[in-house]
Amino acid sequence: MSVNQKELKEKISSSDSLGLGSIEGPKYSCTLGGAYGTALAVYGLVPLLHSGLGCGLGQLFGQLYAGGQNAGGPVGGGTSTPTTGLVEEH
Amino acid sequence: MFYGKATQLIEDAKAGRTKCHDRKLQQTSGCVLNFYLTVRVSTIRDAAVIYHGPLGCSSSSLGYREIFRSVPTELGRPANFELNWITTNLQQEDVVYGAGEKLKNAIFEAQKRYDPKAIFILTTCTSGIIGEDIEGAVAEVQPDVKAKIVPVHCEGVRSRLVQTGYDAFWHGVLKYLVREPKEKQEDLVNVASMLSYTWQDRLEIKRLLEKVGLRVNFVPEFASVEQFEQLSEAAVTAPLCPTYTDYISKGLKQEYGVPYFLYPSPVGIKNTDEWLRQIGKYTGKEEEIEALIEEEHETWVPRLEAIREELLNFKGNGERLEVLGSLGQGRLLSQIPYFDELGLKSSAALTQDFDNLILKDIEQMVSETGDFDVLVNTFQAAEQGHITRARDPDITLTCPFQGGAYKREKSVTRLHALRGDPDPWSLQNGYAGAIAYGEFIIQSLKNKSFESTLKQKTKDSYKDWWYKQPDPLYYLDKETSK
Known part of the structure; x- marks a missing residue:
């Protein structure tokens, strides 16, 4: 590692406040993940994700499966969740 | 549509x-990153994965154990089941000022913690939108990092078609991992297979090909980095799914002259016959394959x-x-x-x-x-x-x-x-x-x-x-x- 990079690394490490730096394998998800999981758990509530297409399914595969909630339901869970499906042009 | x-x-x-x-x-249906890459790239042995994005984008990786742990080690699933995975956990400030340094730091950290043979960097919508210079960061730190760094450009906003993720992944593999062939391995068959084919499917393919003295190079799940490097040395690339395999097949043909075919997949008796015959053609084992087909037909037909x-x-x-x-x-x-x-x-x-x-x-x-x-x-x-x-x-x-x-x-x-x-x-x-x-x-x-x-x-x-x-x-x- 060059001197420059060592300095750089130290600088970055010291500027990392708790929870803001890189994290190894976090067992939790982002704020969208939390709100989505909670909305699904409420009977009769349909979440609408203003996000990319995968933000719902991504949480399903990870947080929700691993947390035992599975697809949630009876409406709006799993692949039934409506989304705005943002892509590049948006 | x-x-x-x-x-x-x-x-x-x-x-x-x-x-x-x-x-x-629209309803949520998976993105370029999250339909395919998060769960599977993380199974690659002796490698580490860095997600350059907000924390939630790598959430799918949590399903990794859910998905694979039910495969018994007796069936060949590696006992070492560690998942080497870091997210750069992008914050508001990183989005405004850029997070190239954070990424470089994460690469050093991955090298230090896991000493992997390869580090995959998976990009996200956020890194795409802020125009993060991933290739620049990689080029800068690669000389100081032992592991081969493989950036995969799989920003979710790129496409509504999740299949774009397959191509993005194979592009990274072809560009950074596959080596110049040292010597051709005439009995090696590349099989790139989707998650939608089960562990038993792997065993069946292996059983059939080993009967005629061929070895299977299964990528990407639970493959070692060495298995990716030797893709260029195989006799043929065979498909389980043509959509999934086409980029790597065509790339290997173009760069290293490895022949391929995209049709058929080994599903059903007739298709399996034809699939085996195609492999026989490229490995010079036509006769053995015919004998195998006849033998198998007696049992299964x-x-x-x-x-x-x-x-x-x-x-x-x-x-x-x-x-x-x-x-x-x-x-x-x-x-x-x-x-x-x-x-x-x-x-x-x-x-x-x-x-x-x-x-x-x-x-x-x-x-x-x-x-x-x-x-x-x-x-x-x-x-x-x-x-x-x-x-x-x-x-x-x-x-x-x-x-x-x-x-x-x-x-x-x-x-x-x-x-x-x-x-x-x-x-x-x-x-x-x-x-x-x-x-x-x-x-x-x-x-x-x-x-x-x-x-x-x-x-x-x-x-x-x-x-x-x-x-x-x-x-x-x-x-x-x-």
């Missing part, structure tokens, strides 16, 4: 008239005939059972002839994607099995629910997690299982798979208590008007087209 006759679709594709529309209502007999007579009025399957275009090609082999009738099919990759083969297939209706719709759940209700087939086959919500009296089961399912009855590839899946279908017809309980106890996901109006593509914005 398309709904109509397969022959019409082929004609449109030939004339370049196939169109992509916006939707007025009588059993397939028994299943066919039962399915043909199931209705008792001479009519065939109607099946509706959700498929990718790869499965469209392999499954429909297989359903025909089983004595089922598929007058409609759903497919996730369609392009000109396998146009000739689809045309050939349609001419053999007859025309059918096809819905190309990137698996929107409501649209699938609609077409299932409207056509009311005897058997509905769903994709394990992209099925949508169905409630019906008639049979509903899965089109395929996932890699993490080690049960022999989930097998679908090769000869043993053709039988196992046939028996699976029969069972789905015999026991319907789950379906009837579900229908009785729960309400429909969508309101009545949705099922009553005639167009499954109702929400398509027909004005826009791309």
Whole structure:
């Protein structure tokens, strides 16, 4: 590692406040993940994700499966969740 | 997006008239990063993964153990089951000022913690939108990092087609991992396989090829970095799914002269015969393969005939059972002839994607099995629910997690299982798979208590008007087209 990079690394490490730096394998998800999981758990509530297409399914595969909630339901869970499906042009 | 006759679709594709529309209502269906890459890249042995994005984008990785831990080590799943994974956890400040330094730091950290042979960097919508210079960061730190760094450009906003992620991944592998061939390994067969083929499918492929003295190089799940490096030395690249394999197959051919074929996949007896023959052709083992086919037929064909007999007579009025399957275009090609082999009738099919990759083969297939209706719709759940209700087939086959919500009296089961399912009855590839899946279908017809309980106890996901109006593509914005 060059001197420059060592300095750089130290600088970055010291500027990392708790929870803001890189994290190894976090067992939790982002704020969208939390709100989505909670909305699904409420009977009769349909979440609408203003996000990319995968933000719902991504949480399903990870947080929700691993947390035992599975697809949630009876409406709006799993692949039934409506989304705005943002892509590049948006 | 398309709904109509397969022959019409082929004609449109030939004339370049196939169109992509916006939707007025969309449902979540996986993105370039999250449908495919997060779960699978993390299984690569002696490697580490860095997600350059907000924390939630890597959440899918948490499903890793859920998906794979049920495969017993006795069946060949590596006992070392550690997942080396870091997320750069982008914050508001990083989005404003850029996070290249954070990424570099994460690379050093991954090298220090895991001492991997390769570090995969997976990009996200956020890193794409802020225009992060990933290649620049990689070029800068690579000289100081022992592991080979492989950036994969899989920003979710790039495309609504999750299949773009396959190409992005293989591009990274080809560009950074595959080595100049040291020496050709004439008995090595590359098999790139999707998650939708189970662990038992792997074993069946291995069993068949090892019988004629060939070795299988399975990528990417649970492969070692060495297995990626030697892709260029194989005798041939064989497909399980043409959509999934085409980028790597064509890349290996173009750069290193490794021959490939995209059709057929080894699903059903006839397709498996042809798949093996293709491999025989490229490995100079034609005679051994013919002997193998003959030997296998003796065991399996009588059993397939028994299943066919039962399915043909199931209705008792001479009519065939109607099946509706959700498929990718790869499965469209392999499954429909297989359903025909089983004595089922598929007058409609759903497919996730369609392009000109396998146009000739689809045309050939349609001419053999007859025309059918096809819905190309990137698996929107409501649209699938609609077409299932409207056509009311005897058997509905769903994709394990992209099925949508169905409630019906008639049979509903899965089109395929996932890699993490080690049960022999989930097998679908090769000869043993053709039988196992046939028996699976029969069972789905015999026991319907789950379906009837579900229908009785729960309400429909969508309101009545949705099922009553005639167009499954109702929400398509027909004005826009791309």
